[in-house]
């Protein structure tokens with residue numbers, strides 16, 4: 001099956017997936033930093049992070065299904081899961097596949113979190129930071145809309161947002177690790193006196 005509508009819908013769902021994954025990464029950082037979002041109760045940030053990750057997964061599934069349905073590009077189910085084997089833009093599509101594999105690992109371990117335990121879940125959750133830039137480069141490399149004003153602004157806005165939030169996250173961790181030895185010392189001294 002091939003039609004212009006499939007192609008437009010594939011591009012649109014790709015852009016929406018990028019926006020949703022960006023917001024999910026931002027909310028993940030907000031959860032980690034215990035940020036309370038305006039107008040939401042304390043647990044609201046966690047719920048929003050969870051709900052939007054599932055919405056992002058749905059849009060990503062649509063994006064991929066539309067790419068496979070469009071026989072013009074000849075993308076197979078193997079190309080969807082195994083990176084760099086596709087005849088269609090093997091490098092750029094392969095990066096999309098790597099991003100998908102990482103997202104799947106994060107999703108599955110999050111759904112099994114209670115069984116896996118916190119440490120294993122958290123270790124896998126770090127993959128989310130890797131999947132986001134890989135997906136971004138996939139979109140820039142393969143997208144028809146790359147170079148249009150709206151796509152350039154979208155890419156710049158998403159990148160700026162993730163870099164800013166990532167910077168705040170790193171600064172926060174650095175501050176916390178500087179504070180920890182001193183506070184441990186104070187606790188130990190307090191216990192001695």
Ligand code: HEM
Nearest residue numbers: 011014015017018067080096097099100135139143144145
């Ligand atoms: C987290 C994973 C992914 C994200 C966030 C993502 C996002 C994007 C974005 C933003 C574009 C550019 C759309 C445009 O220029 O309008 C794009 C293009 C595309 N993506 Fe993905 N993608 C992902 C994974 C995949 C996977 C696994 C496949 C299929 C195996 C795929 C197939 C395609 C195709 C065929 C295009 C080109 C559409 C065109 O002709 O412009 N993507 N994707």
